[in-house]
Amino acid sequence: MIEVRQLSKSFNGQQILFDIDHQFEKGKVNLIIGQSGQGKSVLAKCMVGLYEPDGGQIYFDDRNFTNMDRHERSLIRQEIGMLFQGAALFDSMTVEQNVMFPLQMFTQMTKAEIQKRTDYCLERVNLEGSNLLMPSQCSGGMQKRVGIARAIAMRPRYLFCDEPNSGLDPKTSIVIDNLIQDITREFEITTVVITHDMNSVMEIGDQIVFIHEGKKCWSGDRHSIIDSGNEEIENFVYASSFMKEIRSKLQKK
Amino acid sequence: MNLLKQFGRYILMLGVVFSRPNRFKFFWNQSLLEIEHIGINSLPIVALMSTFMGAVIALQTASSMESPLLPDYTVGFITQSSTILEFSPTIISLILAGKVGSNVASEIGTMRITEQIDALEIMGVNSLNFLVLPKVVAALVFFPVLVVFSMSLSMLGGWLALLVSDLTTTEIYILGIRSFFNPFHITYALTKTLVFGFLIVSIASFYGYYVKGGSLDVGRASTQAVVSSSIAILIANFILTQIMLLS
Ligand SMILES: Nc1ncnc2c1ncn2[C@@H]1O[C@H](COP(=O)(O)OP(=O)(O)OP(=O)(O)O)[C@@H](O)[C@H]1O
Ligand SMILES: [Mg+2]
Numbered sequence A: 001m002i003e004v005r006q007l008s009k010s011f012n013g014q015q016i017l018f019d020i021d022h023q024f025e026k027g028k029v030n031l032i033i034g035q036s037g038q039g040k041s042v043l044a045k046c047m048v049g050l051y052e053p054d055g056g057q058i059y060f061d062d063r064n065f066t067n068m069d070r071h072e073r074s075l076i077r078q079e080i081g082m083l084f085q086g087a088a089l090f091d092s093m094t095v096e097q098n099v100m101f102p103l104q105m106f107t108q109m110t111k112a113e114i115q116k117r118t119d120y121c122l123e124r125v126n127l128e129g130s131n132l133l134m135p136s137q138c139s140g141g142m143q144k145r146v147g148i149a150r151a152i153a154m155r156p157r158y159l160f161c162d163e164p165n166s167g168l169d170p171k172t173s174i175v176i177d178n179l180i181q182d183i184t185r186e187f188e189i190t191t192v193v194i195t196h197d198m199n200s201v202m203e204i205g206d207q208i209v210f211i212h213e214g215k216k217c218w219s220g221d222r223h224s225i226i227d228s229g230n231e232e233i234e235n236f237v238y239a240s241s242f243m244k245e246i247r248s249k250l251q252k253k
Numbered sequence B: 001m002n003l004l005k006q007f008g009r010y011i012l013m014l015g016v017v018f019s020r021p022n023r024f025k026f027f028w029n030q031s032l033l034e035i036e037h038i039g040i041n042s043l044p045i046v047a048l049m050s051t052f053m054g055a056v057i058a059l060q061t062a063s064s065m066e067s068p069l070l071p072d073y074t075v076g077f078i079t080q081s082s083t084i085l086e087f088s089p090t091i092i093s094l095i096l097a098g099k100v101g102s103n104v105a106s107e108i109g110t111m112r113i114t115e116q117i118d119a120l121e122i123m124g125v126n127s128l129n130f131l132v133l134p135k136v137v138a139a140l141v142f143f144p145v146l147v148v149f150s151m152s153l154s155m156l157g158g159w160l161a162l163l164v165s166d167l168t169t170t171e172i173y174i175l176g177i178r179s180f181f182n183p184f185h186i187t188y189a190l191t192k193t194l195v196f197g198f199l200i201v202s203i204a205s206f207y208g209y210y211v212k213g214g215s216l217d218v219g220r221a222s223t224q225a226v227v228s229s230s231i232a233i234l235i236a237n238f239i240l241t242q243i244m245l246l247s
Helices: A040-047 A070-077 A095-106 A111-124 A140-152 A170-186 A198-204 A231-237 A241-252 B002-017 B024-063 B074-113 B116-123 B127-164 B170-178 B183-209 B215-246
Strands: A002-011 A014-024 A029-033 A055-060 A080-083 A158-162 A190-195 A207-212 A215-220
Touching (some): A014 A040, A014 A055, A014 A207, A029 A198, A040 A158, A040 A190, A070 B116, A080 A140, A080 B116, A095 A140, A095 B116, A111 A140, A140 A158, A140 A170, A158 A170, A170 A198, A190 A198, A207 A231, A215 A231, B002 B127, B002 B183, B024 B074, B024 B127, B074 B116, B074 B127, B074 B170, B074 B183, B116 B127, B127 B170, B183 B215
Parallel strands (some): A029 A207, A158 A190
Antiparallel strands (some): A002 A014, A002 A055
């Protein structure tokens, strides 16, 4: 479980996050949703300490991350896997080396074990056989998937995915969504996924928090999001005129 | 005020850079790669610069030696001393500040804006230590090699130029090169080189690592890195010369 208390953050005097309180539950896929530019990525980066919050606390299973020094944080971070919005692969390394990197850096595994784990992770994101490509030779969607493989290589206890399926076709999207859901259940991971894709919301959203203008605006599960009664969230869920039409038809019935 | 703040930040950065690497195997591999990247790849430009500069120094000296009171070997001596004292350590370092400095700053800056540095940090890697220390080590190991290489080529260039222009004989030139040779000058030159190499790589890393924004800012940071490290070299040159040659 990850708990965020009274988290706030501003950049150059402009406040981005306002006193966010939320619990991200273990063994569940916790979604952060909201429109573009509302502070979702900033929230995730504050949670893992890439940005220093202005105020508030973050607890990883009752360990107060905010007060830790560099070394203690580094230990917690070895339990965190993170997929960045732009994949953030190391461009000087091949796909395989990217996935192997944390294993070589932090584990005592043998060469053969590392190779096996790497192949397994690449297989789970449908990238078997792409081991020796350079990131620049991969499409955007492939880079995302390598990013996921790298994030899960260390069997993290906490997994953060910033828009795991933006730039993926619907079919691969579902494969990735299911993968995230499966490993979350299988290894009891606390997973935090940022998305604005309603398909993923309905597919894997065990628990959802809606961020609007830097504030926590609503939270609940995927079943209650459809009739939340919250105006902002209705605008988000029923953004397209197609969806609006469906809703009005349903309401007439 | 801003300058002071930057300087403080630079010193703090060095504190993080010089910590124990996580995995020595990675550290060695990275260092070897950087030696190739920063050092070996600079050999051609250093060779070119040194040969021509040596040739020009020798020709200029020869052309301005009209007084019959000056012994013939003066050309060799002046080529030797200006190469060892100033040209190879300082001018070559300034050239390398341009080549290596911009390269390092843009490499690290690109890693910053594409979140690769964040990705390292999130894994628990000390990114400054991982990225910068191998570069510093490579510079400290290989810059002296480059400078000694430059010294030899510069004197060779001088000799070739004089021979081609028929201004002196090989024996006289070599006599000049060997006369008043002071081994301490080599110590002085290599000390300067080590300091300059360290300044170039650490200052360039500093500008790259703390870049904010997009690719335009990376370009700006790498220009800044070249300007600042060149100024730092000039100041350090002055101070080291005061300390080592005059006290
Ligand atoms: N490093 C930064 N410096 C200054 N402002 C920033 C920084 N990072 C983000 N912001 C600002 O914070 C706000 C929220 O950005 P954030 O990246 O969290 O949006 P987001 O919700 O993830 O949007 P998207 O869905 O488009 O990724 C934006 O207005 C952005 O300009
Ligand atoms: Mg974002």
